[in-house]
Amino acid sequence: MQSGILCLSSLCYTLAAMDESEGNVLPDETTPEQVLPITPPDFRSGFVAVVGRPNVGKSTLMNVWLGQKVAIVSPKPQTTRHRLLGIYTDDRAQVIFMDTPGIHQPRHLLGKAMVETATRTLKDADVVLCVVDASESPTSEDTLVTETIRQHARGQPVILALNKIDLLPTGESPYASAYVELVRPTVWLPISATRGDCRDELLQHIIAHLPTGPAYYPSDQVTDQTERFMVAELIREAALHHLHQEVPHALAVVTDEFSERDEHTTYISATLYVERDSQKRIVIGQDGRMLKAIGQSARREIEQLLGKHVYLDLWVKVWPKWRKNEADLHRLGYLLRGGG
Ligand SMILES: Nc1nc2c(ncn2[C@@H]2O[C@H](COP(=O)(O)OP(=O)(O)OP(=O)(O)O)[C@@H](O)[C@H]2O)c(=O)[nH]1
Ligand SMILES: [Mg+2]
The missing domain is CATH 3.40.50.300 (P-loop containing nucleotide triphosphate hydrolases)
Structure with missing residues (x-):
């Protein structure tokens, strides 16, 4: 990952605040890692x-x-x-x-x-x-x-x-x-x-077809999503891969804990929410085999994302009718307050 002062081909990065006339103005809270390129x-x-x-x-x-x-x-x-x-x-x-x-x-x-x-x-x-x-x-x-x-x-x-x-x-x-x-x-x-x-x-x-103008984000930034969110999504992707019919659609995943165990290992605990008991049984599978398969697939992807060894704990809980309830959708981040 690139950060700080470096020059790459025609893009030049600098830690110094940039001239407003060049269109790049540093917000007060900008850290060196977030400096925008002069374009x-x-x-x-x-x-x-x-x-x-x-x-x-x-x-x-x-x-x-x-x-x-x-x-x-x-x-x-x-x-x-x-x-x-x-x-x-x-x-x-x-x-x-x-x-x-x-x-x-x-x-x-x-x-x-x-x-x-x-x-x-x-x-x-x-x-x-x-x-x-x-x-x-x-x-x-x-x-x-x-x-x-x-x-x-x-x-x-x-x-x-x-x-x-x-x-x-x-x-x-x-x-x-x-x-x-x-x-x-x-x-x-x-x-x-x-x-x-x-x-x-x-x-x-x-x-x-884009207008001319300076970059909005540092050149090494690829998304605005947090690691916690991406981890939850990768678990949902693994579940989508292993589960069928209505179950994947009734599934929401929340990362409950994300902590660095040591230099090389991250501990992650996440909950898979489904709407009914019958769906919970399917997600867990016979002798926990389905949940294990979901965990193994997800862990591979998360380790690739984080570049670290991951210890992944998965839980399955029932959250009745979460897809139909406005307050639940807010809590799960699917509805923005005031924005619909
Ligand atoms: N054969 C083929 N499959 C593709 C291509 N692009 C995407 N797919 C497959 O189409 C399926 C859907 O891809 P997604 O990228 O999830 O589609 P999406 O439009 O983002 O879907 P939603 O998020 O549900 O709206 C996946 O199985 C992809 O592998 C393509 O160019 N050729
Ligand atoms: Mg999509």
Whole structure:
């Protein structure tokens, strides 16, 4: 990780407060590690709302550009529940991706909060990146996404990523024109987030549509999430992988304790909340085997994130109807007070 004074290619970092005329002003509380780079005059920076229906590959795409897992990914819809920042910086631009929950027809308060989170993100963006699954024809949820963009975006450029073309034998989507007709984007590109087709070209298109201006974040910062939050998400990802049907959707994970045992070991205790006793039994599994498997998968990912040995304690508790209760959603961080 880079910090303090260092020079890298055309980016120069300094501990000294920067001149206001250069557009980089240090807030009073800025520490040396948070110093922003002095950027060249044609440097581009801005916020990109990554939106689309669930499961189209929004989080996968952001992660591959960042070169690390900032958002968890799974084949199950409605994996992402928060707005997650992923910060990409090179010597020409800083792109602040705002990964969002998939826009869908909600069936409970959690779903409604997720869709509202995605909708609010559209207002804050300089560019809207609409991701679709081009291996399938547009669905009613894609129509909902388009309507949401029309209603809530402020006329920003809309870039359409026709994702998952690796699933099409010819590499071309028979549905491309239907998506273009529906979304009416500024630019569109067939891509594969996983195989890599046109991923770099898409990033260049995004950068070209950002305004010129200095970086918002230090160049070594990749996200705004805390380690505690990321740990809880990695446990949820492991649970999504091992559990099926309704159980993963009824699951919330909270990191209860996160402490450094010694130089090389971190102790983490977390609780997996489900809504019913029957779900608790499934998560624990026969002789605790399911919970053990979830713990083993999660621990591998957490150790990779922290670069340390991890001692992971997992607990399972019932929290009835947490997805339907406003106060519970606040407590779990899925609803912002006063913001809906
Ligand atoms: N074949 C193929 N699969 C992909 C591609 N991109 C993503 N996937 C898969 O699609 C599934 C969903 O990916 P996510 O990144 O979680 O999708 P999302 O849009 O963030 O989903 P939500 O968070 O639920 O809204 C995962 O199994 C990914 O591995 C791609 O380009 N090709
Ligand atoms: Mg996602």
